[in-house]
Amino acid sequence: MEKSSLEKQQKLLDGQSVALDGIQFLTRFQSEALQESRNTLQRLKEFSQEQQEDLAKRQEKLQEVHDHLFENSKSMLEAQEAFEAKQANMFVALDxxxxxxxxxxxxxRVIKAFVIYFLSIFVIYMFTSTKQTYIIRPRLYIGLCVTLALEVASLRYVNDTERQAWIINLIRSLFALLASAQLLHAAFSYRDYEVLNHQILLRLVDKVNDMQNKKDLSYDEDTESEVDWTSWVDTDLTDDDDNLGDPDYKIPLMIKDNNLVTTSSMTRRLYNFRPR
Known part of the structure; x- marks a missing residue:
């Protein structure tokens, strides 16, 4: 019994020694693990400090860059404001x-219009220098003045260039059309009343002369029956010019009027056809 108890005690002691060895091993392992963890923590602490320092440096650099960008943005804003002011001045100058x-x-354009209308005045004067078209010269001049006033008003109050050109061409075309129509109407409907009156007077004078000639013939026939031509032949007459006419002969009143009409008609036949 004692031997078995001793063996058990010996086994117990061996187990305790083994347990102590395990505890020592565990203690060493724990101490090594703690040392390693301490070293790891130290390295982590150093690394974190380095990272924090690096991060702080980077933050400082970023702050510096941010400050630099802020200053640059301020300078850019000032430059942009100066450029806007210069651009506004440029726009004012361009306006x-x-x-x-x-x-x-x-x-x-106004000077060009005045030159064109001055030439138009000369052209109208040339076309209305004849008797047929002289009567419409004032109307054409009035229409030309109205056309010039409308063209100047369109140039001054219409801002669109294409619309100005369209209005000016329309006004000029209307004036040219109306002026041409008036010229043609005046040329084809002209009647020279002075020439017609002259022709009528000539016809009247011819008729009066025919009537007077007929009266003279009848008067000569009456006088031939009453005059004794033998006494005229036997009478001695001198060859003086004063004695060639009969002092007792009186010119009838109708013949005098006829002579006056004839002389006046002859003077009227010298008609002045000079164009005005």
Whole structure:
């Protein structure tokens, strides 16, 4: 019994020694693990510190870059404001330049219109220099003045260039059409009343002369029956010019009037056909 108990105690002691060895091994392992964990924590701490320092440096650099960008943005904004001011001044100058260009264009068109209408006045004067078309000269001049006024008004109050050209061409075409129609109407419907009156007077004078000749013939026949021509033959007459006419002979009143009408008609036949 004692031997078995001793064996059991010996086994127990062996087990305890084994357990102590395991505990020592576990203790060493724990100490090594703690040391490794401490080393790891130390390395992690150092790494985190390095990362934090690096992050702080990067943040400082980012802040510097941000400040630099902010300053650059401020300078860009100032430059943009200055550019906008210069651009506004440029736009004002361009507006003034466009206004000056439009004024010069308007003046050039007005001068061109005045030149064209001055030539039109000369052309109208040439076409209305005849007797047939002289009567419509004032109407054509009035129409030309109205056309010029309408064209100047369209140039001054209409801003669209294409619309201005269309209105000006329409006004000029209407004036040319109306002027041509009036010229043709005046040329084909003209009646020279002075020439007609002259022809009528000539016909009347011819008729009066025929009537007077008939009366003279009848009067000569009556006088031939009453005059004794033998006494005229036997009478001695001198060859003086004063004695060639009969002092007792009186010209009838009708013949005097006829002579006056004849002389007046002859003077009227010298008609002045000079065009006005």
């Amino acid at each position: 003034k330049l466009f206004a000056l260009h439009n004024a010069m264009l308007l003046e050039s």
